[in-house]
Amino acid sequence: VISGVGLIGGSLAAALRHRFPNCRIIGVGRSAERLQKAVDAGLLDDCSTSLSSRFPADSLGVVCLPVHRIADAAIELFQSGCSAVTDAGSVKSSICMTLAERGHKSFVGAHPIAGSEHRGFEHAEPDLFAGHTCIVTPVEAEAAAVHRVHALWQAVGMKVVQLSPAEHDAVLASTSHLPHVLASIAAASVPERLLPFTGNGYRDTTRIAAGDASIWVSILLENGPEILKALDGAVGMLQQFRDAIALQDAARLERLWEVGARVRRQLPSVHPGD
Amino acid sequence: VISGVGLIGGSLAAALRHRFPNCRIIGVGRSAERLQKAVDAGLLDDCSTSLSSRFPADSLGVVCLPVHRIADAAIELFQSGCSAVTDAGSVKSSICMTLAERGHKSFVGAHPIAGSEHRGFEHAEPDLFAGHTCIVTPVEAEAAAVHRVHALWQAVGMKVVQLSPAEHDAVLASTSHLPHVLASIAAASVPERLLPFTGNGYRDTTRIAAGDASIWVSILLENGPEILKALDGAVGMLQQFRDAIALQDAARLERLWEVGARVRRQLPSVHPGD
Numbered sequence: 001v002i003s004g005v006g007l008i009g010g011s012l013a014a015a016l017r018h019r020f021p022n023c024r025i026i027g028v029g030r031s032a033e034r035l036q037k038a039v040d041a042g043l044l045d046d047c048s049t050s051l052s053s054r055f056p057a058d059s060l061g062v063v064c065l066p067v068h069r070i071a072d073a074a075i076e077l078f079q080s081g082c083s084a085v086t087d088a089g090s091v092k093s094s095i096c097m098t099l100a101e102r103g104h105k106s107f108v109g110a111h112p113i114a115g116s117e118h119r120g121f122e123h124a125e126p127d128l129f130a131g132h133t134c135i136v137t138p139v140e141a142e143a144a145a146v147h148r149v150h151a152l153w154q155a156v157g158m159k160v161v162q163l164s165p166a167e168h169d170a171v172l173a174s175t176s177h178l179p180h181v182l183a184s185i186a187a188a189s190v191p192e193r194l195l196p197f198t199g200n201g202y203r204d205t206t207r208i209a210a211g212d213a214s215i216w217v218s219i220l221l222e223n224g225p226e227i228l229k230a231l232d233g234a235v236g237m238l239q240q241f242r243d244a245i246a247l248q249d250a251a252r253l254e255r256l257w258e259v260g261a262r263v264r265r266q267l268p269s270v271h272p273g274d
Numbered sequence: 275v276i277s278g279v280g281l282i283g284g285s286l287a288a289a290l291r292h293r294f295p296n297c298r299i300i301g302v303g304r305s306a307e308r309l310q311k312a313v314d315a316g317l318l319d320d321c322s323t324s325l326s327s328r329f330p331a332d333s334l335g336v337v338c339l340p341v342h343r344i345a346d347a348a349i350e351l352f353q354s355g356c357s358a359v360t361d362a363g364s365v366k367s368s369i370c371m372t373l374a375e376r377g378h379k380s381f382v383g384a385h386p387i388a389g390s391e392h393r394g395f396e397h398a399e400p401d402l403f404a405g406h407t408c409i410v411t412p413v414e415a416e417a418a419a420v421h422r423v424h425a426l427w428q429a430v431g432m433k434v435v436q437l438s439p440a441e442h443d444a445v446l447a448s449t450s451h452l453p454h455v456l457a458s459i460a461a462a463s464v465p466e467r468l469l470p471f472t473g474n475g476y477r478d479t480t481r482i483a484a485g486d487a488s489i490w491v492s493i494l495l496e497n498g499p500e501i502l503k504a505l506d507g508a509v510g511m512l513q514q515f516r517d518a519i520a521l522q523d524a525a526r527l528e529r530l531w532e533v534g535a536r537v538r539r540q541l542p543s544v545h546p547g548d
Binding site: 113114115117132133135171172176179180182184186188190195197198199200201202205206208209211213216217220224228231232233234237238241242245246248250253254256257258261263264265266267270 | 387388389390445450453454461468469470471474475477478479482506507508512519527528533535536538541
Protein backbone atom coordinates (compact mmCIF):
# COMPACT_ATOMS: atom_id res chain seq x y z
CA VAL A 1 0.00 0.00 0.00
CA ILE A 2 1.63 3.23 -1.16
CA SER A 3 0.31 6.40 0.47
CA GLY A 4 1.24 9.30 -1.82
CA VAL A 5 1.74 8.33 -5.45
CA GLY A 6 4.09 11.06 -6.71
CA LEU A 7 7.58 10.71 -8.12
CA ILE A 8 8.85 8.57 -5.22
CA GLY A 9 5.67 6.56 -4.62
CA GLY A 10 5.18 6.07 -8.35
CA SER A 11 8.78 5.00 -8.86
CA LEU A 12 8.47 2.51 -5.99
CA ALA A 13 5.34 1.10 -7.63
CA ALA A 14 7.15 0.89 -10.98
CA ALA A 15 10.19 -0.77 -9.40
CA LEU A 16 8.06 -3.39 -7.60
CA ARG A 17 5.90 -3.98 -10.68
CA HIS A 18 9.01 -4.53 -12.74
CA ARG A 19 10.63 -6.98 -10.33
CA PHE A 20 7.56 -8.73 -8.85
CA PRO A 21 4.80 -8.85 -11.47
CA ASN A 22 2.46 -10.66 -9.05
CA CYS A 23 2.82 -8.11 -6.24
CA ARG A 24 -0.50 -6.36 -5.62
CA ILE A 25 0.00 -2.58 -5.34
CA ILE A 26 -2.65 -0.28 -3.89
CA GLY A 27 -2.32 3.51 -4.04
CA VAL A 28 -3.77 5.84 -1.40
CA GLY A 29 -4.17 9.57 -1.93
CA ARG A 30 -6.41 12.61 -1.90
CA SER A 31 -7.22 12.87 -5.61
CA ALA A 32 -9.31 10.02 -7.04
CA GLU A 33 -8.61 11.37 -10.52
CA ARG A 34 -4.82 11.32 -10.12
CA LEU A 35 -4.90 7.85 -8.56
CA GLN A 36 -7.05 6.51 -11.40
CA LYS A 37 -4.51 7.86 -13.88
CA ALA A 38 -1.78 5.96 -12.03
CA VAL A 39 -3.94 2.82 -12.26
CA ASP A 40 -4.44 3.47 -15.98
CA ALA A 41 -0.69 3.95 -16.40
CA GLY A 42 -0.24 0.45 -15.03
CA LEU A 43 1.51 1.51 -11.82
CA LEU A 44 -1.28 0.47 -9.40
CA ASP A 45 -3.69 -2.47 -9.19
CA ASP A 46 -6.16 -0.52 -7.14
CA CYS A 47 -6.56 2.80 -5.35
CA SER A 48 -8.40 4.47 -2.50
CA THR A 49 -9.04 7.98 -1.19
CA SER A 50 -10.82 6.77 1.92
CA LEU A 51 -9.27 7.04 5.36
CA SER A 52 -11.37 4.09 6.51
CA SER A 53 -10.18 1.63 3.85
CA ARG A 54 -9.50 -1.96 4.82
CA PHE A 55 -6.42 -3.36 3.10
CA PRO A 56 -5.67 -7.07 2.65
CA ALA A 57 -4.28 -8.84 5.75
CA ASP A 58 -0.55 -8.43 6.30
CA SER A 59 -0.23 -5.48 3.88
CA LEU A 60 3.00 -3.48 3.99
CA GLY A 61 2.41 0.28 3.94
CA VAL A 62 4.86 2.85 2.51
CA VAL A 63 4.24 6.57 3.08
CA CYS A 64 5.69 8.70 0.27
CA LEU A 65 4.42 12.14 1.34
CA PRO A 66 6.04 15.45 2.44
CA VAL A 67 7.53 15.02 5.91
CA HIS A 68 4.89 16.98 7.84
CA ARG A 69 2.17 14.58 6.66
CA ILE A 70 4.01 11.29 7.18
CA ALA A 71 3.25 10.49 10.85
CA ASP A 72 -0.53 10.90 10.49
CA ALA A 73 -0.59 8.95 7.24
CA ALA A 74 1.41 6.10 8.80
CA ILE A 75 -1.02 5.88 11.72
CA GLU A 76 -3.93 5.75 9.25
CA LEU A 77 -2.27 2.89 7.37
CA PHE A 78 -2.01 0.88 10.61
CA GLN A 79 -5.69 1.63 11.32
CA SER A 80 -6.56 0.38 7.84
CA GLY A 81 -4.98 -3.01 8.44
CA CYS A 82 -1.32 -2.66 7.42
CA SER A 83 0.83 -4.91 9.62
CA ALA A 84 4.03 -2.96 8.98
CA VAL A 85 4.66 0.57 7.70
CA THR A 86 7.73 2.42 6.44
CA ASP A 87 8.20 5.80 4.76
CA ALA A 88 10.50 7.75 2.46
CA GLY A 89 10.88 11.05 4.34
CA SER A 90 14.07 13.13 4.42
CA VAL A 91 13.75 13.75 8.20
CA LYS A 92 13.43 10.90 10.68
CA SER A 93 13.49 11.89 14.37
CA SER A 94 10.18 13.75 14.50
CA ILE A 95 8.35 11.02 12.56
CA CYS A 96 9.89 8.00 14.28
CA MET A 97 9.41 9.46 17.77
CA THR A 98 5.75 10.20 17.10
CA LEU A 99 5.13 6.63 15.95
CA ALA A 100 7.16 5.15 18.83
CA GLU A 101 5.25 7.24 21.41
CA ARG A 102 2.01 5.89 19.98
CA GLY A 103 3.34 2.34 20.48
CA HIS A 104 3.57 1.42 16.78
CA LYS A 105 6.40 -1.13 17.01
CA SER A 106 5.88 -2.20 13.40
CA PHE A 107 6.79 1.22 12.01
CA VAL A 108 10.30 1.31 10.57
CA GLY A 109 11.28 4.74 9.25
CA ALA A 110 13.33 4.86 6.07
CA HIS A 111 14.96 7.38 3.76
CA PRO A 112 15.75 6.14 0.28
CA ILE A 113 18.33 8.69 -0.93
CA ALA A 114 17.14 8.95 -4.50
CA GLY A 115 15.02 11.39 -6.41
CA SER A 116 15.02 13.98 -9.13
CA GLU A 117 13.82 17.53 -9.65
CA HIS A 118 10.66 16.20 -11.32
CA ARG A 119 7.30 15.77 -9.61
CA GLY A 120 4.42 13.39 -10.20
CA PHE A 121 4.15 9.70 -11.03
CA GLU A 122 4.37 10.57 -14.74
CA HIS A 123 8.13 10.81 -14.17
CA ALA A 124 8.26 7.49 -12.27
CA GLU A 125 11.35 5.42 -13.02
CA PRO A 126 11.65 1.76 -12.04
CA ASP A 127 15.41 2.20 -11.57
CA LEU A 128 15.25 5.42 -9.53
CA PHE A 129 16.45 3.62 -6.38
CA ALA A 130 18.92 1.16 -7.89
CA GLY A 131 22.47 1.48 -6.57
CA HIS A 132 21.61 4.23 -4.09
CA THR A 133 21.67 4.09 -0.28
CA CYS A 134 18.58 3.70 1.90
CA ILE A 135 18.88 4.61 5.59
CA VAL A 136 16.45 2.73 7.87
CA THR A 137 15.93 4.04 11.40
CA PRO A 138 13.97 1.56 13.58
CA VAL A 139 13.06 2.69 17.12
CA GLU A 140 12.22 -0.20 19.45
CA ALA A 141 10.69 -1.88 16.41
CA GLU A 142 9.80 -5.57 16.08
CA ALA A 143 12.42 -7.64 14.31
CA ALA A 144 9.95 -8.98 11.75
CA ALA A 145 8.97 -5.47 10.66
CA VAL A 146 12.59 -4.36 10.48
CA HIS A 147 13.42 -7.40 8.36
CA ARG A 148 10.50 -6.77 6.05
CA VAL A 149 11.36 -3.10 5.49
CA HIS A 150 15.03 -3.93 4.84
CA ALA A 151 13.86 -6.49 2.28
CA LEU A 152 11.55 -3.98 0.57
CA TRP A 153 14.25 -1.39 -0.10
CA GLN A 154 16.83 -4.02 -0.99
CA ALA A 155 14.34 -5.50 -3.45
CA VAL A 156 14.32 -2.25 -5.45
CA GLY A 157 18.12 -2.26 -5.63
CA MET A 158 19.16 -0.16 -2.65
CA LYS A 159 22.07 -0.59 -0.24
CA VAL A 160 20.38 -0.53 3.17
CA VAL A 161 22.21 1.05 6.13
CA GLN A 162 20.77 1.25 9.66
CA LEU A 163 21.19 4.43 11.75
CA SER A 164 19.31 5.97 14.66
CA PRO A 165 16.85 8.73 13.65
CA ALA A 166 19.12 11.31 15.34
CA GLU A 167 22.18 10.06 13.45
CA HIS A 168 20.21 10.18 10.20
CA ASP A 169 19.09 13.75 10.79
CA ALA A 170 22.60 14.94 11.66
CA VAL A 171 24.06 13.29 8.53
CA LEU A 172 21.36 14.55 6.15
CA ALA A 173 21.62 18.10 7.49
CA SER A 174 25.04 18.31 5.83
CA THR A 175 24.61 15.91 2.89
CA SER A 176 21.25 17.27 1.68
CA HIS A 177 19.58 20.02 3.68
CA LEU A 178 22.53 22.43 3.78
CA PRO A 179 23.15 22.10 0.00
CA HIS A 180 19.50 23.02 -0.54
CA VAL A 181 19.81 26.21 1.54
CA LEU A 182 23.09 27.16 -0.17
CA ALA A 183 21.57 26.51 -3.61
CA SER A 184 18.62 28.71 -2.68
CA ILE A 185 20.94 31.52 -1.57
CA ALA A 186 23.05 31.21 -4.74
CA ALA A 187 19.86 31.42 -6.83
CA ALA A 188 18.48 34.38 -4.88
CA SER A 189 21.73 36.32 -5.22
CA VAL A 190 21.09 36.89 -8.94
CA PRO A 191 18.30 39.30 -9.91
CA GLU A 192 16.26 37.98 -12.83
CA ARG A 193 17.59 40.61 -15.26
CA LEU A 194 21.12 39.24 -14.76
CA LEU A 195 20.23 35.62 -15.63
CA PRO A 196 21.69 36.03 -19.17
CA PHE A 197 25.07 36.47 -17.45
CA THR A 198 24.93 33.09 -15.70
CA GLY A 199 26.66 29.98 -16.99
CA ASN A 200 26.66 26.25 -16.35
CA GLY A 201 28.06 26.75 -12.85
CA TYR A 202 25.06 28.76 -11.67
CA ARG A 203 22.69 26.42 -13.49
CA ASP A 204 23.96 23.28 -11.75
CA THR A 205 24.60 24.82 -8.34
CA THR A 206 21.04 26.18 -8.15
CA ARG A 207 19.07 23.36 -9.79
CA ILE A 208 17.56 22.13 -6.52
CA ALA A 209 16.58 25.68 -5.52
CA ALA A 210 13.60 25.42 -7.88
CA GLY A 211 12.11 22.67 -5.71
CA ASP A 212 8.68 22.83 -4.13
CA ALA A 213 8.54 25.27 -1.19
CA SER A 214 6.05 23.18 0.80
CA ILE A 215 8.34 20.15 0.74
CA TRP A 216 11.46 22.10 1.70
CA VAL A 217 9.92 24.30 4.35
CA SER A 218 8.72 21.13 6.13
CA ILE A 219 12.13 19.51 5.99
CA LEU A 220 13.99 22.61 7.17
CA LEU A 221 11.58 23.07 10.09
CA GLU A 222 11.42 19.41 11.15
CA ASN A 223 15.21 19.05 11.16
CA GLY A 224 15.73 22.53 12.63
CA PRO A 225 18.37 21.93 15.32
CA GLU A 226 20.68 19.90 13.05
CA ILE A 227 20.27 22.33 10.16
CA LEU A 228 21.12 25.28 12.42
CA LYS A 229 24.41 23.54 13.28
CA ALA A 230 25.12 22.97 9.59
CA LEU A 231 24.30 26.61 8.78
CA ASP A 232 26.65 27.80 11.52
CA GLY A 233 29.39 25.65 10.01
CA ALA A 234 28.72 27.19 6.60
CA VAL A 235 28.84 30.73 8.02
CA GLY A 236 32.19 29.86 9.60
CA MET A 237 33.55 28.66 6.27
CA LEU A 238 32.21 31.76 4.46
CA GLN A 239 34.05 33.84 7.04
CA GLN A 240 37.27 31.94 6.30
CA PHE A 241 36.89 32.56 2.56
CA ARG A 242 36.15 36.19 3.36
CA ASP A 243 39.30 36.56 5.45
CA ALA A 244 41.55 34.86 2.91
CA ILE A 245 40.23 37.08 0.10
CA ALA A 246 40.41 40.27 2.19
CA LEU A 247 44.03 39.44 3.11
CA GLN A 248 44.79 38.45 -0.51
CA ASP A 249 46.28 35.26 0.97
CA ALA A 250 46.59 32.91 -2.02
CA ALA A 251 48.04 29.97 -0.08
CA ARG A 252 45.26 30.07 2.50
CA LEU A 253 42.58 30.44 -0.18
CA GLU A 254 44.00 27.48 -2.07
CA ARG A 255 43.93 25.34 1.10
CA LEU A 256 40.28 26.32 1.67
CA TRP A 257 39.33 25.58 -1.94
CA GLU A 258 41.07 22.22 -1.82
CA VAL A 259 39.03 21.02 1.20
CA GLY A 260 35.86 20.97 -0.88
CA ALA A 261 37.58 19.99 -4.11
CA ARG A 262 39.18 16.92 -2.53
CA VAL A 263 35.84 15.69 -1.15
CA ARG A 264 34.00 16.38 -4.40
CA ARG A 265 36.60 14.57 -6.52
CA GLN A 266 35.90 11.40 -4.48
CA LEU A 267 32.20 11.42 -5.36
CA PRO A 268 32.39 9.58 -8.71
CA SER A 269 33.97 6.60 -6.93
CA VAL A 270 31.02 6.46 -4.52
CA HIS A 271 28.24 6.94 -7.10
CA PRO A 272 29.85 5.50 -10.25
CA GLY A 273 26.68 5.80 -12.27
CA ASP A 274 26.30 9.55 -11.81
CA VAL B 275 46.58 33.67 -32.57
CA ILE B 276 45.30 31.78 -29.54
CA SER B 277 47.46 32.01 -26.41
CA GLY B 278 46.53 29.06 -24.17
CA VAL B 279 45.05 26.10 -26.02
CA GLY B 280 42.98 24.41 -23.31
CA LEU B 281 39.25 23.79 -23.23
CA ILE B 282 38.34 27.41 -24.08
CA GLY B 283 41.19 28.11 -26.52
CA GLY B 284 40.70 24.72 -28.16
CA SER B 285 36.96 25.20 -28.46
CA LEU B 286 37.50 28.64 -30.01
CA ALA B 287 39.87 27.07 -32.54
CA ALA B 288 37.35 24.32 -33.29
CA ALA B 289 34.52 26.84 -33.65
CA LEU B 290 36.53 29.03 -36.05
CA ARG B 291 37.82 26.02 -38.00
CA HIS B 292 34.26 24.79 -38.40
CA ARG B 293 32.86 28.12 -39.61
CA PHE B 294 35.84 29.57 -41.50
CA PRO B 295 37.86 26.73 -43.03
CA ASN B 296 40.36 29.19 -44.51
CA CYS B 297 41.08 31.02 -41.26
CA ARG B 298 44.70 30.47 -40.22
CA ILE B 299 44.92 29.57 -36.50
CA ILE B 300 48.20 29.71 -34.58
CA GLY B 301 48.46 28.36 -31.04
CA VAL B 302 50.85 29.79 -28.43
CA GLY B 303 51.74 28.00 -25.22
CA ARG B 304 54.42 26.64 -22.92
CA SER B 305 54.38 22.99 -23.95
CA ALA B 306 55.57 22.26 -27.50
CA GLU B 307 54.35 18.68 -27.10
CA ARG B 308 50.79 19.69 -26.16
CA LEU B 309 50.66 22.30 -28.94
CA GLN B 310 51.84 19.74 -31.51
CA LYS B 311 49.05 17.39 -30.38
CA ALA B 312 46.53 20.21 -30.96
CA VAL B 313 48.02 20.69 -34.46
CA ASP B 314 47.77 16.92 -35.06
CA ALA B 315 44.15 16.98 -33.85
CA GLY B 316 43.43 19.51 -36.61
CA LEU B 317 42.68 22.43 -34.26
CA LEU B 318 45.73 24.56 -35.19
CA ASP B 319 47.59 25.34 -38.40
CA ASP B 320 50.77 26.19 -36.57
CA CYS B 321 52.12 26.70 -33.07
CA SER B 322 54.82 28.47 -31.12
CA THR B 323 56.33 28.40 -27.63
CA SER B 324 58.56 31.40 -28.26
CA LEU B 325 57.88 34.77 -26.65
CA SER B 326 59.66 36.48 -29.54
CA SER B 327 57.49 35.02 -32.31
CA ARG B 328 56.43 37.23 -35.20
CA PHE B 329 52.87 36.60 -36.27
CA PRO B 330 51.43 37.55 -39.68
CA ALA B 331 50.51 41.22 -40.08
CA ASP B 332 47.13 42.21 -38.68
CA SER B 333 46.77 39.04 -36.58
CA LEU B 334 44.04 39.00 -33.93
CA GLY B 335 45.22 37.61 -30.59
CA VAL B 336 42.98 35.83 -28.05
CA VAL B 337 44.34 35.02 -24.58
CA CYS B 338 42.65 31.94 -23.08
CA LEU B 339 44.70 31.57 -19.89
CA PRO B 340 43.94 31.75 -16.12
CA VAL B 341 43.24 35.36 -15.14
CA HIS B 342 46.56 36.07 -13.37
CA ARG B 343 48.49 35.31 -16.59
CA ILE B 344 46.29 37.20 -19.06
CA ALA B 345 47.71 40.75 -18.90
CA ASP B 346 51.32 39.67 -19.51
CA ALA B 347 50.30 37.29 -22.29
CA ALA B 348 48.27 40.02 -24.01
CA ILE B 349 51.24 42.40 -23.93
CA GLU B 350 53.44 39.68 -25.44
CA LEU B 351 50.93 39.16 -28.26
CA PHE B 352 51.09 42.88 -29.12
CA GLN B 353 54.91 42.70 -29.07
CA SER B 354 54.73 39.74 -31.45
CA GLY B 355 52.79 41.68 -34.02
CA CYS B 356 49.09 41.21 -33.19
CA SER B 357 47.17 44.34 -34.13
CA ALA B 358 44.28 43.63 -31.74
CA VAL B 359 43.98 41.37 -28.70
CA THR B 360 41.05 40.07 -26.64
CA ASP B 361 40.80 37.48 -23.87
CA ALA B 362 38.38 35.08 -22.20
CA GLY B 363 39.00 35.77 -18.51
CA SER B 364 36.31 35.70 -15.79
CA VAL B 365 37.59 38.94 -14.21
CA LYS B 366 38.01 42.14 -16.20
CA SER B 367 38.96 45.26 -14.19
CA SER B 368 42.48 44.21 -13.19
CA ILE B 369 43.33 43.01 -16.73
CA CYS B 370 41.73 45.86 -18.67
CA MET B 371 43.24 48.54 -16.40
CA THR B 372 46.73 47.06 -16.77
CA LEU B 373 46.44 47.09 -20.57
CA ALA B 374 44.91 50.60 -20.62
CA GLU B 375 47.68 51.97 -18.38
CA ARG B 376 50.23 50.55 -20.80
CA GLY B 377 48.47 52.40 -23.62
CA HIS B 378 47.25 49.34 -25.52
CA LYS B 379 44.19 50.85 -27.18
CA SER B 380 43.66 47.78 -29.32
CA PHE B 381 43.04 45.50 -26.34
CA VAL B 382 39.35 44.72 -25.86
CA GLY B 383 38.68 42.49 -22.85
CA ALA B 384 36.00 39.84 -23.17
CA HIS B 385 34.34 37.14 -21.13
CA PRO B 386 32.56 34.45 -23.12
CA ILE B 387 30.25 32.91 -20.49
CA ALA B 388 30.60 29.31 -21.57
CA GLY B 389 32.62 26.36 -20.36
CA SER B 390 32.44 22.99 -18.74
CA GLU B 391 34.09 21.11 -15.89
CA HIS B 392 36.49 19.49 -18.37
CA ARG B 393 40.02 20.67 -19.03
CA GLY B 394 42.26 20.44 -22.09
CA PHE B 395 41.72 20.85 -25.83
CA GLU B 396 40.80 17.14 -26.04
CA HIS B 397 37.36 18.24 -24.78
CA ALA B 398 37.11 21.12 -27.27
CA GLU B 399 33.63 21.61 -28.69
CA PRO B 400 32.94 23.78 -31.75
CA ASP B 401 29.52 24.69 -30.31
CA LEU B 402 30.67 25.49 -26.77
CA PHE B 403 29.94 29.20 -27.23
CA ALA B 404 26.83 29.05 -29.38
CA GLY B 405 23.79 30.75 -27.88
CA HIS B 406 25.63 32.00 -24.78
CA THR B 407 26.42 35.58 -23.81
CA CYS B 408 29.83 37.22 -24.24
CA ILE B 409 30.54 40.40 -22.27
CA VAL B 410 33.07 42.75 -23.90
CA THR B 411 34.61 45.52 -21.79
CA PRO B 412 36.57 48.03 -23.91
CA VAL B 413 38.44 50.81 -22.03
CA GLU B 414 39.31 53.79 -24.24
CA ALA B 415 39.78 51.27 -27.04
CA GLU B 416 39.94 52.03 -30.75
CA ALA B 417 36.67 51.52 -32.59
CA ALA B 418 38.22 49.18 -35.16
CA ALA B 419 39.51 46.84 -32.45
CA VAL B 420 36.15 46.88 -30.62
CA HIS B 421 34.38 46.07 -33.86
CA ARG B 422 36.76 43.23 -34.64
CA VAL B 423 36.43 41.65 -31.19
CA HIS B 424 32.62 41.91 -31.30
CA ALA B 425 32.71 40.19 -34.69
CA LEU B 426 34.96 37.39 -33.41
CA TRP B 427 32.67 36.35 -30.56
CA GLN B 428 29.54 36.83 -32.66
CA ALA B 429 31.10 34.63 -35.34
CA VAL B 430 31.21 31.69 -32.92
CA GLY B 431 27.54 32.13 -32.08
CA MET B 432 27.58 34.39 -29.03
CA LYS B 433 25.28 37.24 -28.05
CA VAL B 434 27.69 40.11 -27.38
CA VAL B 435 26.89 42.64 -24.63
CA GLN B 436 29.11 45.61 -23.75
CA LEU B 437 29.72 46.56 -20.09
CA SER B 438 32.44 48.44 -18.26
CA PRO B 439 35.04 46.20 -16.56
CA ALA B 440 33.68 47.28 -13.16
CA GLU B 441 30.11 46.44 -14.15
CA HIS B 442 31.27 43.05 -15.44
CA ASP B 443 33.08 42.24 -12.21
CA ALA B 444 30.11 43.23 -10.04
CA VAL B 445 27.72 41.10 -12.12
CA LEU B 446 29.96 38.04 -12.30
CA ALA B 447 30.62 38.15 -8.54
CA SER B 448 27.00 37.09 -8.04
CA THR B 449 26.32 35.09 -11.23
CA SER B 450 29.48 32.96 -11.09
CA HIS B 451 32.02 33.62 -8.34
CA LEU B 452 29.62 33.40 -5.39
CA PRO B 453 28.09 30.11 -6.65
CA HIS B 454 31.62 28.68 -6.80
CA VAL B 455 32.33 29.61 -3.16
CA LEU B 456 28.95 28.26 -2.02
CA ALA B 457 29.51 25.04 -3.97
CA SER B 458 32.92 24.68 -2.35
CA ILE B 459 31.41 25.15 1.12
CA ALA B 460 28.61 22.66 0.40
CA ALA B 461 31.20 20.13 -0.75
CA ALA B 462 33.48 20.72 2.24
CA SER B 463 30.60 20.30 4.71
CA VAL B 464 30.44 16.55 4.02
CA PRO B 465 33.29 14.38 5.33
CA GLU B 466 34.36 11.78 2.80
CA ARG B 467 32.96 8.86 4.81
CA LEU B 468 29.46 10.37 4.50
CA LEU B 469 29.51 10.63 0.68
CA PRO B 470 27.37 7.46 0.38
CA PHE B 471 24.59 9.46 2.06
CA THR B 472 24.58 12.19 -0.60
CA GLY B 473 22.10 12.30 -3.47
CA ASN B 474 21.62 14.14 -6.75
CA GLY B 475 21.18 17.45 -4.93
CA TYR B 476 24.65 17.37 -3.41
CA ARG B 477 26.13 16.08 -6.66
CA ASP B 478 24.78 18.95 -8.77
CA THR B 479 25.22 21.71 -6.21
CA THR B 480 28.90 20.83 -5.71
CA ARG B 481 29.95 19.91 -9.26
CA ILE B 482 31.94 23.12 -9.81
CA ALA B 483 33.70 22.71 -6.45
CA ALA B 484 35.97 20.09 -8.07
CA GLY B 485 37.44 22.79 -10.35
CA ASP B 486 41.11 23.62 -10.54
CA ALA B 487 42.34 25.53 -7.46
CA SER B 488 44.85 27.65 -9.39
CA ILE B 489 42.13 28.98 -11.70
CA TRP B 490 39.69 29.74 -8.88
CA VAL B 491 42.15 31.23 -6.42
CA SER B 492 43.19 33.72 -9.13
CA ILE B 493 39.61 34.69 -9.89
CA LEU B 494 38.63 35.08 -6.23
CA LEU B 495 41.68 37.24 -5.50
CA GLU B 496 41.47 39.40 -8.64
CA ASN B 497 37.79 40.15 -8.09
CA GLY B 498 38.20 40.44 -4.31
CA PRO B 499 36.18 43.59 -3.49
CA GLU B 500 33.11 42.53 -5.47
CA ILE B 501 33.24 38.97 -4.14
CA LEU B 502 33.45 40.24 -0.56
CA LYS B 503 30.20 42.16 -1.16
CA ALA B 504 28.58 39.05 -2.59
CA LEU B 505 29.78 36.94 0.36
CA ASP B 506 28.36 39.49 2.80
CA GLY B 507 25.02 39.26 1.02
CA ALA B 508 25.14 35.47 1.29
CA VAL B 509 25.94 35.62 5.02
CA GLY B 510 22.95 37.94 5.47
CA MET B 511 20.66 35.47 3.70
CA LEU B 512 22.05 32.55 5.70
CA GLN B 513 21.23 34.56 8.82
CA GLN B 514 17.67 35.03 7.59
CA PHE B 515 17.27 31.30 6.98
CA ARG B 516 18.78 30.72 10.42
CA ASP B 517 16.31 33.05 12.11
CA ALA B 518 13.26 31.64 10.31
CA ILE B 519 14.26 28.07 11.24
CA ALA B 520 15.09 28.96 14.84
CA LEU B 521 11.72 30.72 15.19
CA GLN B 522 9.97 27.82 13.38
CA ASP B 523 8.35 30.50 11.21
CA ALA B 524 6.96 28.56 8.24
CA ALA B 525 5.54 31.57 6.40
CA ARG B 526 8.82 33.47 6.61
CA LEU B 527 10.82 30.42 5.56
CA GLU B 528 8.53 29.89 2.58
CA ARG B 529 8.98 33.51 1.49
CA LEU B 530 12.76 33.12 1.73
CA TRP B 531 12.72 29.86 -0.24
CA GLU B 532 10.51 31.38 -2.93
CA VAL B 533 12.97 34.23 -3.63
CA GLY B 534 15.53 31.79 -5.00
CA ALA B 535 12.95 29.40 -6.46
CA ARG B 536 11.28 32.16 -8.48
CA VAL B 537 14.59 33.29 -10.01
CA ARG B 538 15.72 29.73 -10.74
CA ARG B 539 12.44 28.80 -12.43
CA GLN B 540 13.05 31.63 -14.93
CA LEU B 541 16.40 30.21 -16.02
CA PRO B 542 15.14 27.75 -18.67
CA SER B 543 13.51 30.65 -20.55
CA VAL B 544 16.90 32.43 -20.65
CA HIS B 545 19.05 29.40 -21.59
CA PRO B 546 16.53 27.24 -23.49
CA GLY B 547 19.14 24.71 -24.53
CA ASP B 548 20.25 23.82 -21.00
